[in-house]
Every structure is written in C-alpha cells, then in structure tokens.
Amino acid sequence: MNRTLKISLLIMLFLVSIIGVAGTSAALEEQTVNSLEVSDIISISNVTDIYFDELARDENVSYNYRSLLECWNPDGSKVLVLTRYAPLGEPELDALYFLNADGTEPREIIATRNNTMERSLELTANEHFEIARWNSAGDHFAFYGNVVNVSDTMMVVGDDTFIGAAGVSVVGIADINRNSVEVIGVRNLSNISIWNWIDHEREFEWEPNGTDAIMILNGDIWVVQKYDSSSNQIIDSEKGVSECMWNHKGDQIAFVEDGLWTTDRYTGDDLKQLASNADRLIGWSLDDSMIYYSSYEDESCSHFVVQLNDSKITKISTGSLSDYMSIGPDGRLLFTNSTYQDGKLISSCLNIADADGTHINILDENASEYAYLISKASWSPKGDKIATAFNIIDANGSEKHEIVLGDTFSWHPSGDYIAFEVDHPVGDMYATKVYVANSDGSGVTQVSPDDNYSYSLNDWLPHGSVSNDWSPDGSRMLIKRNGLNHSSEELLVVRFSGFDEIMSLDFKDYTTVRKDVHISVTSMSQPVQHALITLDGREIGVTDENGSFTYYIIDEPGTHMLNASKEGYLDSGKELTVYGDAYSSVKDDEISDQVDDTGGSMSTILTPIWDWLNGITGN
Structure with a gap:
C-alpha cells in the first residue's frame, strides 16, 4: 500500500471515528465489569529524558520536541527506548536507552554524538517502526543505523578503514550482558560500499533459537554467526534477493529471487526453485511442509501455497494489490478479497481456510x-x-461480537483481552483514550488516565506480527501520552494487578562439557533468592541470597533447558548449548568461567562500534 493510499485511509477512519464517537463513548461507559484492573502507571520517558537532556547539553543542542519509539525485551522485564530529535535539514540527535519495566536502572546503549551535516548518522526503525530485533534468549538485539547527507563517509572499525556512500544502511548487534556492540559483517567485507541497500522488510531476522541470523546485503543472502562474530555469504545473487525467511526448524531458508527458492542454511547448497511466479513471501506452514507466497500481475494479487515434497502449487485466492494473507497460531490462513471499481474500493471479504488452502469460508463482508x-x-x-x-x-x-475497535487494536498475549483506542470530545477537539475489553467484546474498561491528554497504542504493525503494546507476560502495557495539540509526547507503562512478577534467568547460553555454568535469577534487576533451578526438568538446586547458582556437572553435549521457578513469579527458562571437547579453540577462548558483568553503561565501554561511530560522527 503506497503512502498516499495510507493517508487517505487514515483520513477516512478519522471521519468514521468522529461520526460515531458520541454513540461509541456512551456505550463504552455503560460497561464497567472487567477482570483487568490498573495497578499503577509510571513514566518511562521521564527517566530517559534526564539522560537525553544531558546528551543534548553535551552536544550544544537545543530541542523543543523529541520523538519516542519503544519495544519490550523478550521476557517483558525491560524496555528499549529510541529517543530522537530530527529537525528538518539539520543533524539528528538520537539515543537508545535500556531500562527495567519499573523505570529503574537505565543504560545508554548508543548515541549519535558529534553529528554534523558533513558527518551524519541516524538511528532508525524499519518501515513498521520496529527499533530492534531481539533474539529468543533476550541477550542480543539488532538495531538499525543510516548514514545520511554524506557523499563519502569514512568508517573506522577496529584497525580497518572503509569508505561508503550516502544512504548506506547498517545493522549492529548489541550484547546486553557483555556491554558491547558490533557492526554486522564488516570484518568480512573489503569494501563497505557494497552495503548500498538492505532489504527493509526482512533486513535482519534471527533464527528460531536465536544463535544466528540472516540478512540481505546488496541483494545477496548472508548468515550472521553470533558466536564467532563473522558473516558467511551463502547466496550470490545475479538478479537480487528481495526477501528471505527461516523455517521453524532453522535448517532451511526460503527466499525470493525471480521466483521462490529454498536453500540449506549453512552453505547455500541444496538450492531448489519451487515457483517462478513468486513476488512476496508470506511464510512457512507450522510443520515446514509448505510455503505461502504472493504473486502480483495486472494490478492484482494472488496467494499461493507450494508443497515442498512434490512442488505442487495451489492458488488460494486472487484479489487486489491491497489484499493480504496471514498465518494463524493453529496454522490456518486468514486472507482478504477486495473489489475495486473505477479505482474505488467497493467491497472486501474476510476469509479463513485450512493450512493447505482448502475449505475456504467467508467470515465477514463489507x-x-x-x-x-x-x-x-x-x-x-x-x-x-x-x-x-x-x-x-x-x-x-x-x-460475531460487534464492537468498534477502529484500525488500532492489540491482543493481550493470552488472547483473553484486546486493547483499542476511542475518541472522546474535549471542547471542540478530541482526545483519544485507551480501553481494554474481553475477547468477546464485553467488559469494556478505560485503562488510560481520565484527563485532557490523548493516549495511544503502538501503530503500523505488520499483519501477523506480535503486539508491541503488551509486555510478553501480559502484566503491563506501553502507551503514549500526547497533548491535544501534539506538542508533547510521553511514554508510559501501565501495570495491571493480579499478575505474577517477571523473573529473568541469565547465564551465558553456550559452554563446553564439564565447565561451570553460572546462573543469575533477578526480577527488575533485583536478586531472587531461593528460586528453584531445574536442568531438563530435573531439580539441581536453588539460588542463594544473591540470586546466584553455579552448576558444573554437564558432561553431555547438545541443547539443554534450564528453568527457574518460585511462587509469586513467572517461570523463566532458556536453552543452554553445550559443546563437546572438539569445540574449536577460538570459541573456547571466548568462553569465560566468570559471570558477565551486567552493570555499567554501554556508552563507557570501548568496542569496535565506538571507533566506527567516531569515524562517522567525527568524535
């Protein structure tokens, strides 16, 4: 959907909201019973603004407005915030901050110090306003940067110097436990100028277990290997790969390059073309036996499914370019069929089908x-x-349960509740409030403060994506507060009562046989003592008064599961990869027998990216 159409649709929705606001608000106020109750609300941005103000003073920058983008870490114990001051035609001031969900212990991850028009760098989000891609373990995340305005940019990484052009997009990985940040792939590239474009739809994607990742550099597929900080090019494309995606097992990659292909994740071998008409990947089936894709032709969009065992292709539907398909939690398919006449949308059907595209039923039609x-x-x-x-x-x-949700709503992780926005009249203007309802539309309750400010949820999430409003455990919600004239923006965390507290289980997620495994269990960075630790379901001990536990009798290579549990806390679990004696000496040298220090500020640690940033920004 192009930008003009998006804007037109938003205007239409705004008109609908104004027309229906009086009746909608009255109906909402009549319903007061809901099992979700607000415990407290805190401001995250009030904490991070202190550090951004200090950064602005150090850089001699005066700002009267800054934007905020945010996301949860995988266990919901922390929030990552991107604060941006981006005046038109002037250098930006951007910073990433990481802090507990209760607003404590903030850390600066990275900031664009000494930005000038001649040496400019911005920290960015992708087209869906995602500022980070977390791995499943929650100890690493990828973030995005862009070099703007500069015709030739010198990047210094370690002892090497690279030259790049304006518009270069780069990806970095932040290691939370080690307080370090690295640029992806630079050590393997003789000239950074080949990074002249990165696919912005799936520019970086962790494999399911969070160890490695794939990304597209200059139309080629690269596997980024976390443990040895290197990149391996597995597809050298002639026509340019437009997107790629892991399967659920993490052993195959599907990609689009003048058709649909699959390849082995390690070497790029076992290359197989499954379809010649694929323009867009939708996803893998839950059992990895099928791949769904879209094909565009003559202003229409068709959805297909291809079977991997025999390459059989089945067309599921044909509609307009605005139609989409998403894969449900149980593997079923949800898709739309729209009809246009003289360039105007006149009808749209919502359909559901089995995983193989059969037994199609219409759920709704407008x-x-x-x-x-x-x-x-x-x-x-x-x-x-x-x-x-x-x-x-x-x-x-x-x-069908009738409830006006508008175009911005967000499911609770449990599926029991849904959050949405409603406009309320305030004088001759409208203030947006955030509400929560049960999954059947009943029990509507306002959760944002009842004042003259506007409150909103995160928007622009792609179809089928996980909501960034609710914390992964469902105990908290991120909302934005704005003045009626949108002159201010504040990031708030709404906490709900009745939920167990979050517990984080931390340890280095790989080791060798017969090496000590040092485990730390915390809640909002505070130690949790007497937490029960299990290994593959077997009890092995409890944490001490410092929330620590050490285990050293693992003599079986492979993947093991460590879990922590305690009454009043959510269970926490992470995978531990144990390598045998044949594990390479290079990787052995990287394995420490000490618990990583998780304190301090990343901005004070000298790592390759600081030299790289200094080369860009002139620091």
Missing part, C-alpha cells in the same frame, strides 16, 4: 465505502477469534 477496514483483521493469540475494525469474530464463524 460492501460499504469503508470496506478497507476489514483489512485490519488480526488473529487472537489463541487462534480462536479474529478482530476487525468493527467486530470480533469466532474463528469457526459461529458468532
């Missing part, structure tokens, strides 16, 4: 001028319900 709102549909995490702008539908089609 023939009005607001038919596009069906395209906002999203799965409940349970897969039992589907929400649209106007209702919540049972996935089996048996019942």
Whole structure:
C-alpha cells in the first residue's frame, strides 16, 4: 500500500471515528465489569529524558520536541527506548536507552554524538517502526543505523578503514550482558560500499533459537554467526534477493529471487526453485511442509501455497494489490478479497481456510465505502477469534461480537483481552483514550488516565506480527501520552494487578562439557533468592541470597533447558548449548568461567562500534 493510499485511509477512519464517537463513548461507559484492573502507571520517558537532556547539553543542542519509539525485551522485564530529535535539514540527535519495566536502572546503549551535516548518522526503525530485533534468549538485539547527507563517509572499525556512500544502511548487534556492540559483517567485507541497500522488510531476522541470523546485503543472502562474530555469504545473487525467511526448524531458508527458492542454511547448497511466479513471501506452514507466497500481475494479487515434497502449487485466492494473507497460531490462513471499481474500493471479504488452502469460508463482508477496514483483521493469540475494525469474530464463524475497535487494536498475549483506542470530545477537539475489553467484546474498561491528554497504542504493525503494546507476560502495557495539540509526547507503562512478577534467568547460553555454568535469577534487576533451578526438568538446586547458582556437572553435549521457578513469579527458562571437547579453540577462548558483568553503561565501554561511530560522527 503506497503512502498516499495510507493517508487517505487514515483520513477516512478519522471521519468514521468522529461520526460515531458520541454513540461509541456512551456505550463504552455503560460497561464497567472487567477482570483487568490498573495497578499503577509510571513514566518511562521521564527517566530517559534526564539522560537525553544531558546528551543534548553535551552536544550544544537545543530541542523543543523529541520523538519516542519503544519495544519490550523478550521476557517483558525491560524496555528499549529510541529517543530522537530530527529537525528538518539539520543533524539528528538520537539515543537508545535500556531500562527495567519499573523505570529503574537505565543504560545508554548508543548515541549519535558529534553529528554534523558533513558527518551524519541516524538511528532508525524499519518501515513498521520496529527499533530492534531481539533474539529468543533476550541477550542480543539488532538495531538499525543510516548514514545520511554524506557523499563519502569514512568508517573506522577496529584497525580497518572503509569508505561508503550516502544512504548506506547498517545493522549492529548489541550484547546486553557483555556491554558491547558490533557492526554486522564488516570484518568480512573489503569494501563497505557494497552495503548500498538492505532489504527493509526482512533486513535482519534471527533464527528460531536465536544463535544466528540472516540478512540481505546488496541483494545477496548472508548468515550472521553470533558466536564467532563473522558473516558467511551463502547466496550470490545475479538478479537480487528481495526477501528471505527461516523455517521453524532453522535448517532451511526460503527466499525470493525471480521466483521462490529454498536453500540449506549453512552453505547455500541444496538450492531448489519451487515457483517462478513468486513476488512476496508470506511464510512457512507450522510443520515446514509448505510455503505461502504472493504473486502480483495486472494490478492484482494472488496467494499461493507450494508443497515442498512434490512442488505442487495451489492458488488460494486472487484479489487486489491491497489484499493480504496471514498465518494463524493453529496454522490456518486468514486472507482478504477486495473489489475495486473505477479505482474505488467497493467491497472486501474476510476469509479463513485450512493450512493447505482448502475449505475456504467467508467470515465477514463489507460492501460499504469503508470496506478497507476489514483489512485490519488480526488473529487472537489463541487462534480462536479474529478482530476487525468493527467486530470480533469466532474463528469457526459461529458468532460475531460487534464492537468498534477502529484500525488500532492489540491482543493481550493470552488472547483473553484486546486493547483499542476511542475518541472522546474535549471542547471542540478530541482526545483519544485507551480501553481494554474481553475477547468477546464485553467488559469494556478505560485503562488510560481520565484527563485532557490523548493516549495511544503502538501503530503500523505488520499483519501477523506480535503486539508491541503488551509486555510478553501480559502484566503491563506501553502507551503514549500526547497533548491535544501534539506538542508533547510521553511514554508510559501501565501495570495491571493480579499478575505474577517477571523473573529473568541469565547465564551465558553456550559452554563446553564439564565447565561451570553460572546462573543469575533477578526480577527488575533485583536478586531472587531461593528460586528453584531445574536442568531438563530435573531439580539441581536453588539460588542463594544473591540470586546466584553455579552448576558444573554437564558432561553431555547438545541443547539443554534450564528453568527457574518460585511462587509469586513467572517461570523463566532458556536453552543452554553445550559443546563437546572438539569445540574449536577460538570459541573456547571466548568462553569465560566468570559471570558477565551486567552493570555499567554501554556508552563507557570501548568496542569496535565506538571507533566506527567516531569515524562517522567525527568524535
């Protein structure tokens, strides 16, 4: 969907909201019973602004407005915040901050110091406003940078110097426990100028176990190997790879390059073309036996499924370029079929089908001028319900619960609740409030403060993506507060009562046989004592008063599961990879027998990226 169409649709939705606001607000106020109750609300941005103000003073920058982008870490114990001051035609001041969900212990990850028009760097988000891609263990995340305005930029990484052009997009990986940041792939590239474009839809994606990642550099596929900080080019493309995606097992990669292909994740061998008409990847089936893709032709979009065992291709649907398909939690397919006449959308159908594209049923249909709102549909995490702008539908089609959700709503991780926005009149203006309802649309309750500010959820999430509003455990929610004239922006954490507290299990996630494994269990960075530790389901001990435990009798190579549990806390678990005696000496040297220091500020640690940034920004 192009930018002009998006803006037009937003204007239409705004008009719908104004027309229906009086009746909607009155109906909402009549419902007061809900099992979710707000415990407290804290400001995250009030904490990070202290450090951004100090950064601005150090850089002699005066700002009257800054934007905020944010995301949760995988266990929901911490929040990552990107604060940006980006005046038109002037150098930016950007910084990434990392802090506990209760607003304590903030750390600066990286900041654009000494930015000038001649040496400019910006910290950015992708097109869906995602500022980071976390690995599953929650100890590393990838972030994005862009070199702007500069015709020739000198990058210094370690002892090597590289030259790049304006518009170069780069990706860095932050190691939370080691307080370090590294640039992806630079050590293997003789000239950074080959980074002249990175696919912005799936520019970086961790494999399912979070060890390695794939990314597209200059149209070629690279596997980024976390443990030895190197990159391995596995596909040298002639026509340019447009996107790529791991399967669920992490042993194969699907990609689009003048058709749909699969390849082995390690070497690029076993290359196989499955379809010649693929323009866009949708995803793998849950059992990795099928791949879904889209094909564009003559202003229409068709969705297909291809079987990997026999390469059989089946067309599922054909519609307009604005139609989409998403894969549900149980593997079923949700897709739209829209009809245009003289360039105007006149109808749209919401359909559900089995994983192989059969047994298609229509769940909802809208023939009005607001038919596009069906395209906002999203799965409940349970897969039992589907929400649209106007209702919540049972996935089996048996019942439809009418509730005006608008085009910005967010499912609770449990699937039991849904958050959405509602406009309220404040004088001759409107203030947006955040509400929560049960999964059937009942029990609507306002969760944002009842004042003259506007509150909003995160927007622009792609279809099928995980909500960035709710914390992964569902105990908290991120919302934005704005003045009615949008002159201010504040990031708040809403905490709900009745949830166990978050518990974080930390250890170096790889080791060798018969090496000590040092485990730390914390909650909001505070030690949790007497937490029960299990290895592959077997009890091995409890944490001491410092929340620590050491285990040293693992003599079986492979993947093991460590878990921590304690009453009043959510169970926490992470995988531990144990290598045998044949593990390479290079990797052995990287394995420490000491617990990594998680304190301090990343900005004070000298790592390759600081030299790299200094080369860009002139520090």
